[in-house]
Amino acid sequence: MQRTGKKKNTEGFKMFLMILPFLILVFLFSYYPLYGWIYAFYDYRSPLPLSHCEFVGFKWFRTLWRNPTQVQQMLNVLKNTFAMSFLGLATSFLPVLFAIFLNEIKCIRFKNIVQTLTTLPNFISWTLVYAVAFSLFSTTGMLNSVLQQLGLITEPLKILDSSRHVWLSMLLWGTWKGLGWGSIIYLAAISGIDQEMFEAARVDGAGRFRIIKDITIPSLMPTYLVMLMFAVSNILSNGMDQYYVFQNSFNKQSIQVLDLYVYNLGITGKSMSLATAVGIMKSLVSVTLLMLVNQTSKKTRGESII
Amino acid sequence: MNKPKKQPREILFHMINYGVFAIFTILCAYPFYYLIINSISSNALSANGDINFLPRHIHFQNYVDALKLTGLADAALVSVSRTAIGTVCTVMASAFLGFMFTQQRLWHRKLWYRLMVVTMYFNAGLIPMFMTMKNLGLTNRFLVYIIPAIVQPFNIIMVKTYVESLPSSLEDAAKVDGADVLTCFFKVILPLCKPILATISIWAAVGQWNSFQDTLLYVTDQKLYTLQYILYTYFNQASSLAALIKSAGTMTTIANIVTAQTPTSIRMTISVIVVLPILFVYPMFQKYFVKGIMIGAVKG
Numbered sequence: 001m002q003r004t005g006k007k008k009n010t011e012g013f014k015m016f017l018m019i020l021p022f023l024i025l026v027f028l029f030s031y032y033p034l035y036g037w038i039y040a041f042y043d044y045r046s047p048l049p050l051s052h053c054e055f056v057g058f059k060w061f062r063t064l065w066r067n068p069t070q071v072q073q074m075l076n077v078l079k080n081t082f083a084m085s086f087l088g089l090a091t092s093f094l095p096v097l098f099a100i101f102l103n104e105i106k107c108i109r110f111k112n113i114v115q116t117l118t119t120l121p122n123f124i125s126w127t128l129v130y131a132v133a134f135s136l137f138s139t140t141g142m143l144n145s146v147l148q149q150l151g152l153i154t155e156p157l158k159i160l161d162s163s164r165h166v167w168l169s170m171l172l173w174g175t176w177k178g179l180g181w182g183s184i185i186y187l188a189a190i191s192g193i194d195q196e197m198f199e200a201a202r203v204d205g206a207g208r209f210r211i212i213k214d215i216t217i218p219s220l221m222p223t224y225l226v227m228l229m230f231a232v233s234n235i236l237s238n239g240m241d242q243y244y245v246f247q248n249s250f251n252k253q254s255i256q257v258l259d260l261y262v263y264n265l266g267i268t269g270k271s272m273s274l275a276t277a278v279g280i281m282k283s284l285v286s287v288t289l290l291m292l293v294n295q296t297s298k299k300t301r302g303e304s305i306i
Numbered sequence: 307m308n309k310p311k312k313q314p315r316e317i318l319f320h321m322i323n324y325g326v327f328a329i330f331t332i333l334c335a336y337p338f339y340y341l342i343i344n345s346i347s348s349n350a351l352s353a354n355g356d357i358n359f360l361p362r363h364i365h366f367q368n369y370v371d372a373l374k375l376t377g378l379a380d381a382a383l384v385s386v387s388r389t390a391i392g393t394v395c396t397v398m399a400s401a402f403l404g405f406m407f408t409q410q411r412l413w414h415r416k417l418w419y420r421l422m423v424v425t426m427y428f429n430a431g432l433i434p435m436f437m438t439m440k441n442l443g444l445t446n447r448f449l450v451y452i453i454p455a456i457v458q459p460f461n462i463i464m465v466k467t468y469v470e471s472l473p474s475s476l477e478d479a480a481k482v483d484g485a486d487v488l489t490c491f492f493k494v495i496l497p498l499c500k501p502i503l504a505t506i507s508i509w510a511a512v513g514q515w516n517s518f519q520d521t522l523l524y525v526t527d528q529k530l531y532t533l534q535y536i537l538y539t540y541f542n543q544a545s546s547l548a549a550l551i552k553s554a555g556t557m558t559t560i561a562n563i564v565t566a567q568t569p570t571s572i573r574m575t576i577s578v579i580v581v582l583p584i585l586f587v588y589p590m591f592q593k594y595f596v597k598g599i600m601i602g603a604v605k606g
Contacts, residue, residue: 015412181599
């Protein structure tokens with residue numbers, strides 16, 4: 001008995017050795033970077049090693065609250081971040097509607113074509129989205145040349161090089177890229193609804209919109225709520241790629257979201273320590289948000305989302 | 307199913323419904339079409355913005371010239387290699403780890419599993435990541451595209467769930483026959499996991515092909531630029547493009563108005579080169595993409 005137990009243990013340990021290289025990778029790229037938070041407490045200047053830099057304690061964090069220009073800048077960045085996130089949340093029901101109305105289309109062929117082509121933009125990179133945007137909407141792009149040829153305008157419209165409607169255009173690009181794909185999950189949920197419910201409702205004389213309101217939407221709510229909770233916990237993380245590629249000197253003040261700001265501050269602006277401090281604040285708030293949302297989910301739905 | 311008579315309201319609903327979807331679908335597809343027709347039309351017309359609906363004076367010289375552009379062939383090689391190598395590495399690692407985490411005997415299995423899964427929910431941030439890559443000596447190395455992407459907790463969870471759903475009798479039979487854990491993995495589990503691995507590889511490949519941020523952050527050596535990065539610089543820096551056109555202009559001594567390179571022609575051509583693999587791969591493997599999100603949703 002003892003011998004088999006021991007044999008089992010050595011075998012288990014051998015298996016551990018086999019996955020050890022991968023565990024080291026996890027450590028190196030997920031845990032070890034946390035050590036980099038230390039840069040926020042130093043006055044780090046790029047080529048110097050950390051030991052030659054001055055330890056400044058919470059100076060950078062205080063700067064974030066006290067230095068008026070910095071506070072101004074930070075408020076502006078947060079305004080953009082929340083604006084983009086709330087616009088995203090406010091339009092988060094669009095994929096649900098997309099799925100519901102696509103489901104009303106009975107021509108399978110048409111449905112498949114719509115599905116394939118509308119999900120396609122989700123799989124291209126933001127750099128390519130920018131390439132598309134530039135080709136169509138730059139001062140020499142498709143839209144301007146068509147409008148000029150028609151004689152509707154004499155001067156090209158500045159669409160990308162403008163600080164106006166930046167939030168809206170970012171929302172529209174996000175929708176263009178993500179709407180079709182976002183609806184896939186709801187389409188699957190719809191096909192999972194018991195078909196007899198629809199039949200019964202139809203026999204009872206319920207119209208299309210009545211059925212959507214009383215059967216389809218309630219069945220989709222659980223899925224929608226989970227997606228919504230994820231979106232809420234990611235409220236500070238808009239990602240950087242989209243805003244980075246669309247960023248230029250005209251729209252910088254309205255496009256700079258938190259993730260992009262950290263990049264601009266730390267990599268472009270070389271204020272690595274301050275950027276790390278901003279990043280730390282963001283990480284801490286994000287993790288707290290995720291836990292809060294998870295708690296809420298546990299209480300209201302009896303299920304955690306993570 | 308008894309069909310009620312079509313009422314005018316019903317017809318109107320369908321007209322609007324089909325119409326809205328048709329418009330949105332065209333909005334999604336047209337940009338790709340626009341890039342393609344402009345890359346194969348007369349470069350003079352395309353630079354003028356005359357090509358909007360149909361290609362004119364079709365030629366493929368742009369693609370021949372593109373190969374000669376400084377840096378483009380290198381970038382294509384980098385993009386293709388990172389996609390191929392990166393995908394193989396992460397798929398194999400996901401399969402192996404996903405399987406190992408199902409093995410009850412594994413020493414402190416739950417601890418390692420939790421330590422890995424929890425990394426999905428936090429990250430140290432951009433600057434600490436940058437410093438990490440620097441300290442590990444990965445900046446300006448090809449490996450920066452591969453190594454950090456090997457262990458993907460989400461993929462590992464997918465494989466683990468899948469392996470757990472397989473009948474355990476197969477694995478047990480192999481063990482009775484004296485197969486050790488590696489033999490069991492390669493001979494029994496790996497072949498059975500093909501469907502889930504197909505899903506993972508297609509997602510990993512698209513992720514690698516589209517990745518832009520890692521080049522931006524960790525790479526300054528032009529030899530390691532990816533197609534995505536080059537694409538961005540072509541659209542964003544008019545100066546580098548002007549230099550390129552000069553280098554391309556020397557290739558055709560008699561400037562032909564149809565095939566002489568213009569900023570527009572170069573931009574369109576490289577955009578198409580970047581998007582073409584996705585356009586080919588996506589419709590073919592659509593069901594795998596969908597399967598990926600479905601499993602993810604069930605887990606989520």
